Amino acid sequence: MTDSRERRLELKGLHSWYGESHVLHGTTLHVNRGEVVTILGRNGAGKTTTMRTIMGIVRKRKGEARLDGHDLIATPPHKVARLGLGYVPEERGIFSSLNVAENLTLPPVVKSGGMGLDEIYELFPNLEGRDKTVGTRLSGGEQQMLAMARILRTGADFILLDEPTEGLAPVIVDEIAKALVKLKALGLTIILVEQNLKFATASADRHYVMDQGQVVDEFTNERLVSDMARINAHLGV
Amino acid sequence: MPDIFGMPVAVLLGQVLLGLINGSFYALLSLGLAIIFGMLNVINFAHGAFYMFGAFVTWMVMSWLGLSYWPALVVVPIVVGAFGAAIERLFLKRLYQVDHLYSLLFTFGLALVMEGLFRHVFGSAGKPYPVPQELTGVLKLGFMFLPVYRGWVIIAALLVCVATWLVIEKTRLGAYLRAATENPSLVQAFGINVPLMLTITYGFCVGLAGFAGVLAAPIYQVSPGMGSNLIIIVFAVVVIGGMGSIGGAILTGLSLGVIEGLTKTFYPSASSIVIFIVMVIVLMLRPAGLFGREA
Numbered sequence A: 001m002t003d004s005r006e007r008r009l010e011l012k013g014l015h016s017w018y019g020e021s022h023v024l025h026g027t028t029l030h031v032n033r034g035e036v037v038t039i040l041g042r043n044g045a046g047k048t049t050t051m052r053t054i055m056g057i058v059r060k061r062k063g064e065a066r067l068d069g070h071d072l073i074a075t076p077p078h079k080v081a082r083l084g085l086g087y088v089p090e091e092r093g094i095f096s097s098l099n100v101a102e103n104l105t106l107p108p109v110v111k112s113g114g115m116g117l118d119e120i121y122e123l124f125p126n127l128e129g130r131d132k133t134v135g136t137r138l139s140g141g142e143q144q145m146l147a148m149a150r151i152l153r154t155g156a157d158f159i160l161l162d163e164p165t166e167g168l169a170p171v172i173v174d175e176i177a178k179a180l181v182k183l184k185a186l187g188l189t190i191i192l193v194e195q196n197l198k199f200a201t202a203s204a205d206r207h208y209v210m211d212q213g214q215v216v217d218e219f220t221n222e223r224l225v226s227d228m229a230r231i232n233a234h235l236g237v
Numbered sequence B: 001m002p003d004i005f006g007m008p009v010a011v012l013l014g015q016v017l018l019g020l021i022n023g024s025f026y027a028l029l030s031l032g033l034a035i036i037f038g039m040l041n042v043i044n045f046a047h048g049a050f051y052m053f054g055a056f057v058t059w060m061v062m063s064w065l066g067l068s069y070w071p072a073l074v075v076v077p078i079v080v081g082a083f084g085a086a087i088e089r090l091f092l093k094r095l096y097q098v099d100h101l102y103s104l105l106f107t108f109g110l111a112l113v114m115e116g117l118f119r120h121v122f123g124s125a126g127k128p129y130p131v132p133q134e135l136t137g138v139l140k141l142g143f144m145f146l147p148v149y150r151g152w153v154i155i156a157a158l159l160v161c162v163a164t165w166l167v168i169e170k171t172r173l174g175a176y177l178r179a180a181t182e183n184p185s186l187v188q189a190f191g192i193n194v195p196l197m198l199t200i201t202y203g204f205c206v207g208l209a210g211f212a213g214v215l216a217a218p219i220y221q222v223s224p225g226m227g228s229n230l231i232i233i234v235f236a237v238v239v240i241g242g243m244g245s246i247g248g249a250i251l252t253g254l255s256l257g258v259i260e261g262l263t264k265t266f267y268p269s270a271s272s273i274v275i276f277i278v279m280v281i282v283l284m285l286r287p288a289g290l291f292g293r294e295a
Ligand SMILES: Nc1ncnc2c1ncn2[C@@H]1O[C@H](COP(=O)(O)OP(=O)(O)OP(=O)(O)O)[C@@H](O)[C@H]1O
Pocket: A018, A021, A023, A041, A042, A043, A044, A045, A046, A047, A048, A049, A050, A090
C-alpha cells in the first residue's frame, strides 16, 4: 500500500552511540512522502536517539540513513537542515536568552514554501503579540507551539516531532492535534514520537514500535486501532 | 569647589576619569574573555598575551613598515584576530571534547610561549611609542587637565564595547551567538555552522584584545610583560562581573577602574589590591558574580 509512494527517509541497520554506550542496535524503518509515521515504545527505547541520530546531533553512528537519496551519515550536522529536515526536540529547546520573536526567526529558512508569520499566528494564535516575551517565560504549551512554529517558518518539509504533548493540559493537546492535522493536509512528512495513543492515532498513517534500540513491530493505523491489545503488550501498559 | 571626605571634588573627578582609562582596558579585555567563556567554554589565559601582541604589532608596523597609529588601529586588530582564529582552528578546536582544564592549560602555555618569545627577541625593556600627532596636548576640563589621548582611549573603548554589546543583544548574528551559547548542538541542527561561529567569535575577541593593545601602545611601554600584569586584574574583573554576562563585563570593568582610581586618592597603599578585595567580598555574597546567572 503506502510502499508504492515515494520513499523519503530510509534507515537500514542504524547503530549509534553516546560515548561508549551503544543505544541504537540496527534500527530499520522508512517514511514515504506525505506520511505521518509514529515511533512508539517504552521509556529509554531509543526513540529520541533515533531522531538525534537522523539529525546528526549524535555523531557516533554506523549503518545507512538516507533522506531523498542523500546520505545523512556523510552530511555534516549543520547541513542536515538544508535537506529539509526540521527538528522539534522533546525538551523543546526554547532559548532563554532570546525573546519569542528571536526564537521564532532563529532557524534559517532552508526551502521556499515555509509559513509566513500570519499563517503561523493562524495556526498558533497564542504566539501572536508575544514578540518581546523571554522565550522560556511562555507556558509549556506555548513553548511547544513556538518550537513547532519556528520549524514551520523555515520551509522544512520533513518534520521530526518528539513528544509534542508531553506534560500538557488536554485543551492544549487538542490544539496541537489540530495543528498536526493541518500540517499533514499541507503535505508535510512527519515522524512523531508520542506516548498519548489517542493523539498518535488521530493523524498517523503507520506506527513503528521500538524496544532496546531496534524496531520490533509495525502497524498500519487501522490495525493499531483495532488491535490495541498488541500495542499495549509492547508498551507494557 | 566643595570637598567630599576632605577631598576637593576636582581631585575626585580627576581620579574618576583616570580610573575610567584603566577601566576602559579592563572592559575591552573582560568583554572578550566573557564572550569566549560563554561561547567556547574556554578560560582564555592567553588574552593578556594577545593584548601584548597587539601593542607589539603596533610598534613593529610603525618601526618596520612606517605604518602610523591610525592605520594600525584598523590593521592590528585584524592581524591579531586572524592569529587568534588560526590558534582556534589549529589547537583549541581539538580540546572542546575534553575537560575545560586542557584548554585552560593550553592558553596558559601559549601565553608563556608568546611572552617568552617576545622577551627573547625584543628584551624585557619597554619600547616607546609616540602619541599620534592629532591627539597630543591636553584638554582643560575645569577640574583637571586631561591629556587628549587619554580622553580618546575612553571614548574609543566605550564605542567598541557598546557596539559589541549591541551586535550581541540586538542583531540576528547576536541571536545565533546567544543561542549557540545555550545549546550549540540544537543551533547546529537548525543549519547554522557552529564550528565556524566559534572560530569567528574567538578571532573577534582576540582582535578586541589586539585593539586594546593598540590603544595602550602610546600610554604604557610596549613590553613583553604588559599582558601578564594586566590579565590577572582582568580575570578578577570577570569573576566579579560574573562569567556569563556581556553587559556585566563592560560595566564591571569600567566601575572597577573607577574604584581603583578613587582608592588611589583616599588610601593609595590599597589601590593595587582593592580589586581583589572587591572580588573576595563578591565571591562571599554572590558566588556567580554581580551579573552572573545563579545556577
Ligand atoms: N546523552 C546521553 N548519554 C548517554 N546515554 C543516553 C543519553 N541520552 C539517552 N541515553 C540512553 O539511551 C537510551 C535511549 O534513550 P532515548 O532518550 O532515545 O529514549 P526514548 O525512547 O526517547 O525515551 P523517552 O520515552 O523516555 O523519551 C536510554 O537508555 C538512555 O538512558
